[in-house]
Amino acid sequence: MHANRHIPQPPHSAGEPYKGLRARIDPNQMPSAVDATESDKQQWEGCTYMTLPGHNPPLSTTDFVAFDQGNSSPKFVRVTTWNIPSSSHLAKECDIPLAAVFQPFADLDPREESIPVVDCDDTGPARCEECRAYINPWCVWTAGGSRWKCNLCNHETQVSANYFSNLDANLLRMDLPNRPELNKGTVDFVVSGKEYWAPPPLPRIRSSYFSVDPPSSQPREPKPLDYLFALDVSVDAIRSGFLKSACGVLRDLLYGSTSSDGTQSEPSFPRGCQLAILTYDTSLHFYNLSPASSLASMIVVSDLEEVFVPLRDGLFVDPWESRIAIEGLLEALPERYLNTILENAALGGALLAGLASLAGRGGHIIVFQSVLPAVGPGALEPPGDQTSLYGTEKERTMFFPRHQTWRDIAEECSEEGIGVSMFLGMSKPIDVGSIGIVSSSTGGELFFHPRFDPARDQHVLASQLRRLLTRTTAYNCLLRVRCSSGLRISKYYGNFHERSVTDLDIGILDADKAISVQIEHSRKLDAREYVFLQCAVLHTTPEGQRRVRICNLALQVADLAANVFRYADMDAVVCHLARESMANLTSRRIAHIREELTDRCSSILLGYRRNCAAATSVSQLILPEAFRALPVYTLAITKCKPLKGRNVSADVRNYHSQKMLSMGVRATMQHLYPRLLALHDLDDNIALPDSISHQMLFPSLMRNSHTYMEEHGVYLIDNEDLMIFWVGSSVSPQLLLDLFGVDDILSVDPNSIQLPVLDTRLSAQVRNILTHRHMQRGRTPKMLFVRQNMDGTEIEFSDMLVEDQNNAAMSYIDYLCLLHKQINAVLTNTGSISGGPSLRGSPW
Template sequence: MPFQPIPQPPHSAGEPYRGLRARIDASQIPSPIDSIETDKENWEKQTYMTLPGVNPPLSTTDFVAFDQGNSNPKHMRVTTWNLPNSAHLTRECDIPLAVVVQPFADLDPREEPVPLVDCGPSGPARCAQCRGYINPWCTWVAGGNRWKCNLCSHETEVSQEYFSNLDPNFMRLDHADRPELNKGTVDFIVESDEYWAPPPLPKLAPTYFTPEPPPPTPREPVPLHYLFALDVSMIAVESGFLQSVCSVLLDVLYGGTAADGSTFEPCFPQGCRIAILTFDQALHFYNLSADLPHAHQLVVGDLEEIFLPLRNGLFVDPWESRTVVENLIGSLAERNSQTVIRESCLGGALIAGLASLAGRGGHIVMFQCTMPTIGPGALEPPTDESHVYGTDKERTLFIPRVRAWHQIAEECSDEGIGVSMFLGMSRTIDIGSIGIVPSTTGGELFFHPRYNPARDQIVLASQLQRLVTRTTAFSCVMRIRCSHGLRVSKYYGNFQERSPTDLTLGVFDSDKAVSALLGHSQTLDERQYAYLQCAVLYTSVDGQRRVRTCNLALPVVSLAGNVFRYADMDAVVCHLARESMTSLSSRRMAQIREDLTDKCSSILLGYRRNCAAAAAQSQLIIPEAFRALPIYTLAITKSKPLKGRNVSADVRNYYAKKILSMSVRNTMQYLYPRLLALHNLDENAALADATTGHFYLPSLMRDSHMFMEAHGVYLIDNDEFMIFWVGASVSPQILLDLFGVDDIGALDPSDMTELPILDTRLSQQVQYILGHRYSQRGRVPKMLVVRQNMDGMEIEFSDMLVEDQNNSAMSYLDYLCLVHKQIGAALTNGGSLSSNASLRGSPW
């Protein structure tokens, strides 16, 4: 039976190509899947050694790295692993010079954990001039009495207790026993109070009132405190959101029993304390002392002068006060079941959390259902947003409408407090305003529009579990130092930039990354490495002050060919996405989309001019390192923050803030979702080999309807949604093996929140694939089942097929034609794309 692709699924209208088409064979266009699968074959069976000179595996590969002095690529990736020696060469290549840092990234279980080093009361050795930390790339002089900083070349005296003699190779005799001298990523314990978090600057007008203000001295490290703040307004009760939150919170704190009768353990970190705050048009504090028969409620109704009504009993050990806490959380939904209060004072609740955690730092976890219309930061319902698209007012959708949200965010960040928000609203909530608080403090947004407990509670539970179990630091200050000739020109991510060099984050967890754009301040020496060091000063969950350092040594080159050969497309794409999201508050979306196309074309033009000038002008030349750059650039323009047509401002803001903090791996998987044909799985795919016990995962397929058949079942996953697409002509046996029904009409998408566990080979294979992906990201995405031409959510599925003509943008083939046209015009007319608007030929 010949292959019959399905017609294009329902979609938001695309953009046709205008003008004469270039001669590009559709069957020969570069596929990102080929690169991904080839890289997996190369690196999943061997260890990546981190010494300079080798291209690292792609971020999408499950590789194992051995730290030899350069940090694991999971912690640091640069846009090229051979740095151009001058600003001129950087401009010639047009590859943005950037580094993406994920200091607390989860490592593969087969990799060595990050070593913890205790250098005693004096702390780690630091350069007396640039204050850089000792690392494997420093050298030793004067018989080991001084060490030369690799960042600034200054020589610093070695303290008596840190001294060691040198061997004939000028290496310390204790080199092998000192992780900080041979590992690129290290945690230093710092006991001195000079490393404690400084107090915020005094304010003319206090935000809150307390009889016991925190002392104006550096904050002594304490274990992480969590404040759970719950919206108990009428909408939260009626939607079932409050009941779900209470149920999930109890499971996280104390464990419970699953639907199948199995029990699960609590996952809340030992030693941490919790407080409970509820709010509607007033604030409700609770005394949770273990010696009380039940929690005592204290109500603060004055939202103009918020004060903290108690200190003792506010934060408690959840195990010592288990009876009190369980009774309170278990009764909140019933206690508020008859409420008629629709208002919610989210801003007031945040200020109350700030007052309770001031002086010690911590994490505020908010559960919110409605737009805050009362108290600090009160918002008016927004006007129709459709009329601002395409105008200069478009950027106002991405900035807070009330200044108070900026102030709350900055004060929380100054106090070492992170804020995360779970949003379960049924109508607009203005993420453009309230979302500034999580994004400034290093927290996270969790988005559940039109919350349905039957569908969304399982996702909510996994998100909250991930939030409390992942590696988390708080009261953080981060700085990236460069060696002579380099400088950091701009940072991208979710943080507060208090100074040109230091970033402040209330919390910083293993899922978050920060990137920095680098620039040349002078020509670099090709005979020397260039160095980068990221240092994060933080407090661990158990209350220990530490510094995590990540180091890179990079070769310097003067030839464009070497720059392109060692380019890292994943880091480039991540940087372009972050740069685009940052621009939303200052530029129109159409301009951002045009610039993305220009930057993609400029990189390919840089390669053409410097490395393939002899090729025919009519030929589209794409370097091996950037084979998939056009499709990933197109995918950025099709992402929800930037796509055309009707997308609500809340959705745009949520995804923009999410992309700004994503790791490189998550960014790549979000932009180009993983598509898998489940009906064509090999017999042994995703099943353990009887002799070796090894699993192998099936190959992915390209994101286009041109490769899909109507009798198939497909799984697409972008880390936010996991969608099963069921073809109209699917075999009843496949339906029975996977879903437990033999008729497509009997398949009810609204009822299916989890894939049923069946005693069939196909079910076991798919369950393993899902389990593998859950373990990779640590949480469960939202699951949807859509049937061909039967379910409205098929639009969500079709929009994830980024190679098709959809999302108000071109198909991949048409986009390649556009890029080819731009490059051809630049070669014919001379000049660069960035300086000559007439060469753009943009369709937008």
């Protein structure tokens, strides 16, 4: 038997020691992020959350079932406090940022009701004449049902003759049970009128591509979603196997496949949608995929200065009607370019070709790029060594496009309702700061595969592309958030193009993306009344139907700071702080952003201390119940890849910052504080189906620190992007046999990409846990296997343990001391948290 010996932190984890006298804090007494999530799961998993105002919702990390009672589910919208302060003065006293995070197309639990679809006639849904808000459950009916009072602006609007209904004794409409839009917080209105079609983009002095047709001045008629797959065929794409992997994965997703063990995968491409294929190096290659021919004929456009589309018929086709031509092309492409000597790939030209072919209709461009685009529109020079920029005023230039063309392409695509997603499989820097703006401004997504290796990365690429094609997706989107009188939206955060101060253009909006808004007071609110938020997303479905997704929220108003804190939502606050930090990268130095995060955390805790716990001793660190884990999550934000100290490449920083700007609340929380499991300690009945109920119980998580780990253990950590199995140096041979099928730690292959399927209970348990997580997020992250003190990738594992001293930052215990010191200094000397360096005592 092994003695329970906790392991020390590895010496290669570079952190920042605490300066000054340390308060004595018992590590076991420190507030734990895991305790909060685990107790919430015990309370809510398997239970139904009723959405009427007046309750704290379950945490975003809990698998709960929501019942929509007129307020949108917390899966669609979370606010930083469910009791809005009645005045700007009270909001400033509490110092909780006022924000809401909307994820309008979030995945629902299979046990939940689907979103009702309300088919309106040609007149469209009932809307307020004054503020143009949509009819919803919180409107009031007046004048015997012939008028309705808007809950946002209080204006009364006449009811159209075909929408009229008499009222009952409670002044509710007689047809209320048959009107989902008057019962449910989240609904889809089908809108067929031309006024709801996507507007044409504003005319430009000079078009970025050549077209014989003049730019359309008409709204875009809704059509099924078209996909353009653009494949880089330069030397790097061939040599690394990236092109071959992309072609193979695309073919399998279009038509299904059978793996070596006989398991079959179904086709994933949306039925009724069309696709086009484009390849490019220093020229553009279009393909005629017409079903009339079994071979795809190629047309080359070599003029990158004036890009044009050389064919219309046969460019976009139904993949089933043109199956022979498409399969033949995807099989032939890797062979066709096998002897290429062209090292460049004109990504800018390929995107303009996609823009030209999808203009006037919208769609989704999916790009596979391997090299820095050094030719054609937006040609970029290699960025050179950027490490000298860190800590200087020029640091922020890493987060800007280095060529205006990329910004222009991004704007044009989003105005045309085109989303751009990019799979990057490069061996050298590719300047994500420049090319990535096209994805972030159009609502697309970046997928990052540095040093692409088909053996290691192809199955992850396949999983990512399958999720991209199968998740709930809308295109040609226009998003607006309205709020009731007394509040206003001051800022938006996320991946979009801001057309005006109120409207966001988003080419593609999917189930995994969220938009957040910052809210301000414009006058004092009445604590006896609700305030309201309404998010409306005008969009086209992949089937070609124009709809509006509405998310409504009624919130209580609080006069007392205690109620603002009692109903605070830490998950939404953390998500907002993370997004705000990512947005500030273009205007602030990284070190200053980290300092501001610490100040924001201290200010929230100080707000509680002053307003709700003033009688306690100054020497005590008092944490509100809702924010017990706020310090560790704030520390985690300062340690995330875009903000961490030390040298992180600009590509990695940009990729992660764009990802964090668009992630939903749940994904953000699980990314910042990864889920850590002790696999050697699993109970016999965990993660196995119960013989009677067939339900599975999943194991409790543990805290992210070496302090709680043992060297005879096997651990799994998962931050949504990466999953790592860590094997201790004193692990027992039996444990290795049960999990990996080998009995010696030296035989554990660090290059494995998946867990072997073994006929042991432990293997079944761990594979069930992995399957459960795959179902939760719809895709498989990269997987690593590391052995204690043997594999270099162990540093990735160590950096995920956010409670340790690493990532050029403090340990959690030291960070608590710093916060305590800041708050103590203000309480003793009066003043404010951000009162200058003397109060900060900044360790960064």
